[in-house]
Amino acid sequence: MNAADLRLPVDVPSTALFTDRYELTMVQAALRAGTADRRSVFEVFTRRLPHGRRYGVVGGIGRVLDAVENFRFDRGVLDFLAAQQIVDEPTLAWLADYRFRGDVWGYPEGEIYFPGSPIMRVEGTFAEAVLLETVILSILNHDSAVAAAASRMAVAAGDRPLIEMGARRTHELAAVAAARAAFVGGFSSTSDLAAGFRYNIPTVGTSAHAFTLLHDNERDAFTAQVASLGGTTTLLVDTYDVTEAVKMAVEVAGPQLGAVRIDSGDLLLLAHRVRQQLDDLGAQDTRIVVTSDLDEYAIASLAAAPVDAYGVGTQLVTGSGHPTCSMVYKLVARADSSGEDAPLRPVAKKSMGGKTSIGGRKWAARRVDADGVAEAEVVGTGEVPAELADRQLLVELVRRGEVVAREPLATARERHVRARAGLPLSATQLSRGEPVLPTEYVG
Amino acid sequence: MNAADLRLPVDVPSTALFTDRYELTMVQAALRAGTADRRSVFEVFTRRLPHGRRYGVVGGIGRVLDAVENFRFDRGVLDFLAAQQIVDEPTLAWLADYRFRGDVWGYPEGEIYFPGSPIMRVEGTFAEAVLLETVILSILNHDSAVAAAASRMAVAAGDRPLIEMGARRTHELAAVAAARAAFVGGFSSTSDLAAGFRYNIPTVGTSAHAFTLLHDNERDAFTAQVASLGGTTTLLVDTYDVTEAVKMAVEVAGPQLGAVRIDSGDLLLLAHRVRQQLDDLGAQDTRIVVTSDLDEYAIASLAAAPVDAYGVGTQLVTGSGHPTCSMVYKLVARADSSGEDAPLRPVAKKSMGGKTSIGGRKWAARRVDADGVAEAEVVGTGEVPAELADRQLLVELVRRGEVVAREPLATARERHVRARAGLPLSATQLSRGEPVLPTEYVG
Structure with a gap:
């Protein structure tokens, strides 16, 4: 179901313009360079929680799914992009055919997150996945706050x-x-x-x-x-x-x-x-x-x-x-050449100035202690350890462009209560403190 | 021009649902009590600036005008209100015919404001004017911040x-x-x-x-x-x-x-x-x-x-x-009976707990010193003193339901530069301080 079809006053015909201009110019340059089709993995994560907060709450997943479905460039939008000379003709033609055909996995709505949690993973060609950056971050940063x-x-x-x-x-x-x-x-x-x-x-x-x-x-x-x-x-x-x-x-x-x-x-x-x-x-x-x-x-x-x-x-x-979260959308892996089978290579920004990240497509699981209380957010890039296999946090949201994880809002609400109840008791102290779980990286 | 006709992705078919439920239940109760048609004056103002700020900036006036024009209850909205039993049948019939037919005056966009400045004044029947409260505040509070x-x-x-x-x-x-x-x-x-x-x-x-x-x-x-x-x-x-x-x-x-x-x-x-x-x-x-x-x-x-x-x-x-301003929308005057000619009586909340306001329809002017530098925000309810007559701040925005003050965004931008330049120099210190102008009330 395309939300635009509902003609609701809170929907809009297309989400494609809720996008920073540089996403489109990157697509143009990559199309010309022959790199636009390289298989790519982008991840949403945050380096920190707001000062003193014990945990984060994933909000907006359902709205992201609407936004991905609605992300189309109609004639009015294409005319605007052409008139403003924002992108060239080959890019306009590519955008006219655009729909996201990749995969999205993510923490389900209402779930808890911590610094480094791979809250969402978007996988497809570089061009199709990079375009979604702005609108996905807008929604997750606002709604999660x-x-x-x-x-x-x-x-x-x-x-x-x-x-x-x-x-x-x-x-x-x-x-x-x-x-x-x-x-x-x-x-x-x-x-x-x-x-x-x-x-x-x-x-x-x-x-x-x-x-x-x-x-x-x-x-x-x-x-x-x-x-x-x-x-x-x-x-x-x-x-x-x-x-x-x-x-x-x-x-x-x-x-x-x-x-x-x-x-x-x-x-x-x-x-x-x-x-x-x-x-x-x-x-x-x-x-x-x-x-x-x-x-x-x-x-x-x-x-x-x-x-x-x-x-x-x-x-x-x-x-x-804390009216916004500090979630970012980063390229963490990409192929060296076009084609679905080209192997993925981890990538990450490396400058001395900070804002570095960990390359590679990640899984995440919440490890619990003997009493069933959460004790660590475990994030890794290799095989999932057997003991964590059934504690994984990411779920499939979009499969080859089709949304596969619609759910009633009440389900997210109930999930949040359960997820919070699984944290150590200090999670619900209102006073300032460190994140209630450490994030552990495993190779 | 109705913005909905433009089919822009950032517009919506109607702004009528961007409204707190109590606005509609108040209309219902007033219709039944025979008080809905009492001529009323609502004013938008703020009791304080964000801590340490020297001045406020009026943002969103143009968007308010769009919102007032678009404020209609179409069939889908009325069906929702009926199904949810939010209002009764007579109220639904009244809403179906609703359009704002009153007057709006306000500070033009980009103008400076201070605590107590009557940033916007909405005048009409109680029912037609109270309905606009939520959406007007949403826009002004966000955009001005x-x-x-x-x-x-x-x-x-x-x-x-x-x-x-x-x-x-x-x-x-x-x-x-x-x-x-x-x-x-x-x-x-x-x-x-x-x-x-x-x-x-x-x-x-x-x-x-x-x-x-x-x-x-x-x-x-x-x-x-x-x-x-x-x-x-x-x-x-x-x-x-x-x-x-x-x-x-x-x-x-x-x-x-x-x-x-x-x-x-x-x-x-x-x-x-x-x-x-x-x-x-x-x-x-x-x-x-x-x-x-x-x-x-x-x-x-x-x-x-x-x-x-x-x-x-x-x-x-x-x-x-400071992601929001603290602007409120208050009834400051109303007639004792229906009809356009019934005299207006100032009204104001009076409880000991704070949040009091000053009754009466207000004018505002910015008084300047001998060098032409602003020295006070003067707000009054009576006659405008002759020496302030050409320094008045409110302009007519909507006349009997018709928007009369559209302007290019660049005009508001230029107005802001001029308005800020007219303030004392300390206005542009970044450090925390008091509002750069005092607000003076005259009876």
Whole structure:
């Protein structure tokens, strides 16, 4: 299924232009030099986690699969490339026929990663594989940053549900991807209708301060909301005086009031006070939702407070201080000549200035100790040791150009919970530290 | 012109779903209560700049105008809203007819803003204006964050051109908006083809390390690139040994070689060394482009180095530490009854917990001193003082639903340069400080 066929407002006709110009000029030069068809292996990995983070979370795999499928150069795009003289005629002809016909393996979505983990491996001719660099990195770097923040917030929230509310704090389409990545990382719902539409994530939301201010007084506003949305709605109680508002909310909606939302002030203090007040009013089942510039630390600090759900915006969609990952897409092996059977040779940048990498097509496995707890991320270029054969992390995603690994988003979400549960306990400390697993390279 | 008609890969059929669910439930409740038609004024402003920043830069106005024009609920969206029971039948019918018919005024794109500046004012019925909240904030918060980072980098770079290269570090469509905002803030070009396609921003790029690694040796790679892209291309010289590579680059391309690019290592040291080597080789006109995790501070630190252009990625598209602004969209005035002539009453949230705002429809002007240098951002709700009448900042953007303020992106870019030049000199210090202008409220 080509996502463009769905005519969804969050899709685009082609992903081919989400590409740095140099990918195309490299294709042109390689076509002319006769090297474009050399079989090549590119790998996505990161040299480090964001400072202090214990683990990374793979987000965006499903979106990468959409992007690879949609990566076509239509007439409008080719006309643009020609008019701008970005590439020459032979390259335009090659691009017109382009579709990716190679193979992609990768960590499945929701899986944990560490520095050096070969998160994705793209194999094909140089030209067909190099073209995908920019869009693959855009998706994985963005979505994994949000998924990692979501995972930390989910740890902090424990069993309490998390609501994604960050659309207004990020680009309108990044917001949709962020809601998706947040769901993978452990969030339960989103305020973003586009995310509900595109990814079937449950949507929530009832009213803002503007609704209260629109009406002649708070009672009119609550009455209007309850009349329309029912007594189990969530009433926002911090426009004027919280205590007055809670009293009025229960008067208007009755003790079956679904929830009250507090969006400002000292949330710890207010949650205790409002819980007591609700209980005294007989509204023991009315929940308390808090939503005010929360991050994982603020969530953790409310663990002992009578809070029933957290709404998180800014800090989620901006990766809680780390809005992007540092994933790169590197050529790690290539043939000396054209043809599918030409042997692959490991390659790597070698300059003194850093940014070096390890050549060769890699496998990865997570080694566990006698208790079944993960103890190392093992990455190698040779044979997989027998004892690690069934612990390998890369799965086949695209086979000769066909996507073979579609899955529901909930599957990725469940995988993440399992993967995180398999780490040492210190993985879920919020405090800064080293990656919770060492990465071991074997030849 | 409806942007959806252009069938561009960076547009979407409708922006109506880039909306938090509560906007729609508020419309439903207000329709039922008979308050949906109350004339209302919403304003976008921020209570603070990112820590230490001297000024903010308005980015995304042109994209907001596209979004307002495209904000329609088509059959697919309405079916989704019905199936999910997000709103009731009367609301669905109202949404089916929706188009924004109100007025929008705002700071023009590229203008400077400060805490409390009424960056945008949306006026219409409550229902038609509240719906636009999420998408307007998404665009302004994202694009202004990138424009502000770009502006600081442009100050640091002086007359040297800046190349936007951040596509791989952010969501693939956020990247397009980021390239646009970077151009407004002072960048000259982008690596992102979609940004070139959609916004006519010049695109640049030649090759990556993978191209060198693809070939049997660096000489073969350089020869292939020069054969295809010409002797004035930019050769990447840090795959193996920089000195060897520079020597080879000039041998292969001749002294007319356009540029060499250095993407790792000690850029200050390497730039001096490479400049000397190029000059010694007779390649005095060959430029040096540096591109390695630059931010405004790294750019400034290279001011005395023989660098000809900077490529910036991660730190630009993530707002150099501040990936979003804290702009909010608040109801500041509304009528007590329906009808266009009902008088407006200022409203504002008043709870003790913070997040208060100033009610009333506002004007803004930038007062200058005797030398013509800006000295205060003056914001008021009453009459505009005569001496500030020709220094007003808000311009008409949408009149009764029709966009009236389209402009070329270059106009916004030039406006930003002028606006920044009108600030006190300390505005362009990179070091942390207070907003360079105080905001004064007058009744």
